[in-house]
Amino acid sequence: MKRLLTYTGILAFLVLGTVVAILYGKGYEFGFGKGGPEVTGTGLLVATSTPDGARVLVDGHLTTATNNTINLAPGTYDVKIEKDGYFSWEKHLQMQKEVVTKAAALLFPKAPKLENITDSGVVNPVIDPSHTKIAYTVASQSAQQNGIYVLSLQNQSLLTLQSGATQIADESTGIAFSKATLTWSPDGQSILATIPSADGSTTLYLLNSTGANATPQDVTVTFATVKQMWDKQITEKSQSQLSSLRAPLHQFVKDNWHILAWSPDQTKILYEATTSATMPEIITPPLIGTNSIAQQRDLQANSVYAYDTKEDRNYLLTTGDKAFGSDYQLTWFPDSEHLLYVHDKKIDIMEYDKTNDTTIYAGPFIDSDVFPWVDGTKVVMLTDFNNAGTAPNLYTIDLK
Numbered sequence: 001m002k003r004l005l006t007y008t009g010i011l012a013f014l015v016l017g018t019v020v021a022i023l024y025g026k027g028y029e030f031g032f033g034k035g036g037p038e039v040t041g042t043g044l045l046v047a048t049s050t051p052d053g054a055r056v057l058v059d060g061h062l063t064t065a066t067n068n069t070i071n072l073a074p075g076t077y078d079v080k081i082e083k084d085g086y087f088s089w090e091k092h093l094q095m096q097k098e099v100v101t102k103a104a105a106l107l108f109p110k111a112p113k114l115e116n117i118t119d120s121g122v123v124n125p126v127i128d129p130s131h132t133k134i135a136y137t138v139a140s141q142s143a144q145q146n147g148i149y150v151l152s153l154q155n156q157s158l159l160t161l162q163s164g165a166t167q168i169a170d171e172s173t174g175i176a177f178s179k180a181t182l183t184w185s186p187d188g189q190s191i192l193a194t195i196p197s198a199d200g201s202t203t204l205y206l207l208n209s210t211g212a213n214a215t216p217q218d219v220t221v222t223f224a225t226v227k228q229m230w231d232k233q234i235t236e237k238s239q240s241q242l243s244s245l246r247a248p249l250h251q252f253v254k255d256n257w258h259i260l261a262w263s264p265d266q267t268k269i270l271y272e273a274t275t276s277a278t279m280p281e282i283i284t285p286p287l288i289g290t291n292s293i294a295q296q297r298d299l300q301a302n303s304v305y306a307y308d309t310k311e312d313r314n315y316l317l318t319t320g321d322k323a324f325g326s327d328y329q330l331t332w333f334p335d336s337e338h339l340l341y342v343h344d345k346k347i348d349i350m351e352y353d354k355t356n357d358t359t360i361y362a363g364p365f366i367d368s369d370v371f372p373w374v375d376g377t378k379v380v381m382l383t384d385f386n387n388a389g390t391a392p393n394l395y396t397i398d399l400k
Contacts, residue, residue: 042071043095047081049105051400054083056103066105076292081105087358094292101289106338108349108358113398117164117380120145121391124181125382127371128188128209131264131334134371134380135191135209139178140391143171146178148193150209151394153374169193169213175205184209186233192223241266245309249282256299260324263336268352269307270317270330270339273299283312293353304330306339306352315353329368334376342368347379347397361397 047056049066056064057080072095082088089105121140134151147170169177180193193205204223205216257271279297290311302320328343341348350357369382377400384392
């Protein structure tokens with residue numbers, strides 16, 4: 001009998017321990033109040049940062065370091081993540097009972113290092129559809145060195161023009177490739193070089209983007225067929241992406257959006273509203289534990305938004321009083337959580353809900369020729385540092 005009671009006690013202790021562990025994992029805290037033991041429901045804040053080892057402040061109080069979990073009572077909190085030498089990250093977060101809320105901070109250095117990756121002059125750089133290669137022309141060298149180059153953004157080391165980029169067309173054949181306007185094919189395998197003539201006409205050459213083109217293909221007469229094939233590829237890709245959307249949103253997008261770009265992971269959409277309309281709720285009831293930043297579902301024509309297809313949340317980025325691509329440029333960052341924002345002669349990176357807008361560079365650069373490195377560790381820009389006597393080159397802004 002005594003042994004049975006002992007086993008029963010051990011079993012009860014194990015069951016109680018399991019229940020306590022489950023409740024603790026859900027965010028419940030245990031304590032003692034005036035009436036005895038109390039169990040309080042809390043939310044779990046998971047705070048991470050890149051780089052790690054940053055301080056986490058909650059409502060102004062230093063609470064922990066990143067890569068830790070904090071139990072917080074339901075409510076709203078100002079969460080700040082900071083690290084010496086980096087811009088701080090801050091958000092107003094809503095905590096819910098038994099819900100995990102994430103504070104994932106990508107911190108940018110206050111004094112980023114600049115380094116050139118070309119040194120022979122760059123004209124009209126163009127990013128490919130996969131955002132892994134830049135095509136550009138060189139016009140300041142000899143006929144053998146002038147022409148069209150392709151630079152991979154997947155190289156891990158910073159290389160010079162001669163060793164880091166591939167020349168796919170030179171001017172030894174007498175064709176003025178240094179004057180070409182470049183257009184990538186939808187699959188990134190070909191480049192169309194449009195070369196103007198003195199009489200105002202143009203000649204079109206279709207080039208292989210992966211190697212030398214000893215005999216450039218003149219497609220001036222046949223380009224209509226090439227363009228038809230490219231248009232078909234673009235349409236098929238667009239239809240495939242749209243088909244991934246829930247049915248109610250599918251038609252709404254067709255009627256009211258001009259899609260500018262899908263995020264690299266295909267879960268978010270950068271778009272311009274073509275009409276003023278109210279966006280329907282696609283996921284009902286709303287998911288718990290989603291981004292608590294206020295969204296905007298009343299669309300205004302010509303304004304630009306970012307939509308999260310997984311969470312069904314929509315964020316206003318810019319109003320229609322500025323022209324996209326002229327007054328500003330937005331490009332998805334490789335992590336699909338941030339946008340590269342070029343405006344007012346500054347280069348910013350901000351989260352897709354428009355929070356934590358951080359200026360990473362405010363020096364001189366040319367036009368909107370700004371591109372993210374494939375792994376997000378650098379940003380590429382074209383600049384001559386306002387020196388008219390120097391040909392512009394590509395430089396990286398180191399974000400590590």
